[in-house]
Amino acid sequence: MKKYFPFFRKYRKALLLAPALVVIDVICEIVQPELMSEIVDNGVMHKSMTSILHTGGLMVGLSLVAIAANVGNIYFSSHASVGFAAELRKGLFNKIQEFSFSNLDKFSSASLTTRVTNDVNIIQEVVMMSLRLLIRAPLMLLFAAVIAIRINASLASIIGIAIPVLAVSIYFILRRGLPFFEKMQQRLDKVNGVIQENLVNVRVVKSFVREDFEKKKFGYTNDELKEMAVRASGMVVLIMPVMQLVMNVSIVAIVWFGGNKIMSGTLQVGQLMSFITYITQILMSLMMLSMTIMTFSRAEASSERILEVLNTEVDIVDSPGAKEKNLLIKKGKVEFRNVCFKYHPDGAEYVLKNINLIVQPGENIAIIGSTGSSKSTLVELIPRLYDVSSGQILIDDADIRDFTLLNLRTSVSLVLQQNELFSGTIKQNLKWGNVNATDNEIIAAAKDAQAHDFIMSFPEQYETVLGQSGVNISGGQKQRLCIARAILSKPAILILDDSTSAVDTATEAKIRASFSEHLKDVTTLVIGQRVSSIQAADRIIVLDNGEIIGLGSHDELVKSNAVYREIYESQQLQKETAL
Amino acid sequence: MNGQTSETSRLSPAGLPGRHGHVSVEKPKNSKRVIRRLWNYLSREKVLLVVIIVFLLVNTATTLAGSYLLRPIINHYILPHNIPGLIKMAFLLLGIYIVGAVAAIFQNRLMILVAQRAVNAIRADLFGKLQSLPIKFFDSNNHGDIMSRFTNDVDNVSDSLNTSVMQLFTSTITLTGIFVLMLYISPMLTTVTLVIVPLMLWVAALIIKKSKNYFATQQVALGAANGYLEEMITGQKVVKVFCYEKSAATEFEAINYDLRDKATEAQYYSGVMMPVIQNLNTINFALTAVVGGLLVVFRGLDLGGLAAFLQYSRQFGRPVNEISSQYNSIQAALAGAERIFQILDEQPEISDAPDATVLGHVNGNVRFKNVSFGYDAGKTILKNISLEAKAGQKIAFVGSTGAGKTTIMNLLPRFYDIQSGEITVDGVDIKKIQRSSLRRSLAIVLQDTHLFTTTVMENIRYGRLDATDEEVIDAATLAGAHSFISRMPKGYQTMLENDGGNLSQGQRQLLNIARATVAKPAILILDEATSSIDTRTEQIIQKGIDQLMQGRTSFVIAHRLSTIHNADEIMVLENGEIIERGDHSSLLKQKGRYFELYTGQFD
16 A cells, blocks of 8 residues: 555645545535425424425535535546556556566566556556545445434434344355356456467468367357356345345334334434435445445455566666766677576576676677577676676676666667567667667668668658558568667677578678678677578687587687587588588 | 568457446447347347346336335324334335345346356357458457457447346336326426436436547547557567667656546546436435425325335436446447457358369379469469479478468468469369368468467377377377477376467477377478477477478478478579479579578578
């Protein structure tokens, strides 16, 4: 709860006014039945027209006040709840911006998105509800009970019986019904799972002619869902009739006992009528309260998911003092000193073991190794996307933790294996690399990444809109745009993580050529799959199971390194048998 | 799939996320037709519906009668001090209420049964329809969109059938009943109601209209915010790499505050209706009390009548409120139903020709004769393709992305029908073969390796449902999957969940190959089956694939040329045309495009 307070700060006024207005509304409404009994008992019984009109006027006046109070309440609670939700969304989004890679790995992006959208909406709804019903219902209940007791204490004892009876029945219905809802949700997930699988496998289903098999499978889960839905909803719809029965039986009791009291002269007809209204209000409030509590318990899961994000400790931040030092990367020398790394501090095995490596400024390093050899992890340590578990990494002879993240990451450009472009024009996307880039710089970078030609082939050229509503580009084109974006940031160190896998070999060779021409001074680290695309590198790192097991030029490695030779020969062998 | 993705989604975007709380107020385009079709589902339970209506009438009648009885109780028993009569009336009242409660319970539970059966049938029809739709539908519609028919849209319909419909019905009948009884008690007093109620309805209509507009603008803002969030969070790692965090926060702040302002208005208008109508009803109650009081004094209205009348005028507000608050959810349900029916109305795969044959034993001779094809009319992707694969031969396709390789593979199983030319299997035009028979004769191994949530055994058996356990294990052994399956905790009985999430890409591909193996197809299609796998793993899989290809006609699309050099014929595709063909060595000698591709790869 406390975690949420800061998000209300901007809307404090609305937050206080909304419940205050509810109090006014409740007071206006709660006296209405009593005024009505005035009309009957004083006005009608004593045939006093002035009393009737007077009291009636008061009733109408109070109703008008109530309307104003209600409109005000809704106005302020809308502002407070929606505003709160907006602040919460902003808070979550900003928090996610701070997340490190290992923070991000903990959540799937779909789940993060749901938390910021749906879960926040659910909380917003609960806040809205709280600012009205959660205050209104108990107040109504309390006031109505007080007035009922004041009218006739012994008659009011009926309320004392009705409330527990109703509360207990609702409790039992919900206790039986809620597990059904949980089961229903599980079965619903199962139904959705079958549909989802059917959709992604549509070619498999069709090519094996399994349409009927799928229908049968779906029919079974669908029927299971229906059965549980009937049971779950069947329990909940009991609540309303049961509550009505309790209410009506109470009314009968009031008519009976009240009737006797009227006959004995201790109660008046108008009072009996207002009493019936009060007991209706009391039981209705109780219903509202239980519904509100139910909504609360459903929102609890959402709240937990939101708090999980807010409470996540961001594990990579600027080191103290980094800002003051304001170190900049100039040369691009990279050094690994006894670096070990594992993703979870309590994980059993290191994914990188004892890495020692010095890369000279302007050097061109390639990294090769089978999947799972931690190639990506190795390069992701350099811009501090993950922090080393032990040892240290130095750039230009300073520990990378002494740089601000901004300075470090602006100078170290990493083209991720799983890369993304964003909706917007090609130019806007490239400018992610450097907001202030001139058109000439953009074109130069695109040329170096071999992207210029295909960009120019689009009718809108650099203004071509990418993304959902725009042109779709091929995987290879996307990779080239990502490379151009990275080059544009004029990094001292450029890292390509298997970034040309979808680019055909001829184009890849051209990219390599323009790199060696225009990016001579840039330290480059390139992860590759094929020996052919990396063998020209100054030095090649052979990574196996998180260890450097070979380091040297292609020729050296072919001679001295068994694993490298194996990779090389397997690719070479295919070539020779082919020839 | 090249080409298809550029087709924009033909279905309108379905309910955006954020459905909770405020139902979107989309309007169905043709409410009458949608209602008629929904009725088709409900009317399957005609008997139950009649029973429900009976219970509903009983329930409503008891509510009305209960309040009405106040009149005789006050007039004839309480005021004249008739105690035995009061006892009798109290028991009568009790009896009426119990009957009412029982009727309400039956009515509600039966309605849920009817509603859930209808929803169940809708879901089944929708899924069944999907099975009959051509691949084109799935290629040109976003899966998320299709899913939301099953989730959001069916939910909306289900909610509405569960509660809204009954409530609308009950409310209308209650309103009518109250009105009639009011007239019966005192026509004069009823005029008060007649003044206030139109006012209530007018205010309700006004608010609904306003809130509809604001919801529409809110929905747009919500869509923008959700879209932005999804994109940024998906690309969060890129955001980090480029230090874009601050810019993203600034961009989002603007979008977020825009949403806040729109949502506040929408929330305000949707929230304000219920209390305002309730208060208007209180005014109605007050005026009734005044006028009623005066009528008792000057016009001799009976006191019991006034009491009953006041009860009714209190009750009046609820149905009015309910009718207006159901408006939005019924609109949403109708819009959802319309989107569901839109899919049910989609054109299914063209049915088999009446004289279509069933293939017996398939040898696997495949011929393409002057085949031309485009996904959209007027945009030809494949031009005049002719080729022949004799039984048991291996045909490979190479070429840059977008050259049309995958498209060719879509034609043989008739995922798409060609526009001109002819494709034959064992000399028979595939258009003259029953689709199911044609597809049974071939198997496809794709690049994306999706698995089903079931055991390893059943995943492989998917290739041929009547395969015995031994046959499945044999197939797995042949494909080279047996050893890793045996190492799994429960072997072949291990459950795969989340699309085989705990398996590596290579392992999943081996399962796919085993699945194709167990199907014993005469023709095999491999679409980049090893492209996303490193070269060492690829060698293992290649063994499995080679085993599978033995004795079968196979078509192979490969990204890495090393996997296809032993093909009987290699087709080099460029811009939808075969520009070179021949076996590996003859193509190399030509020193053309293939030579370029090949040498570029290895030097």
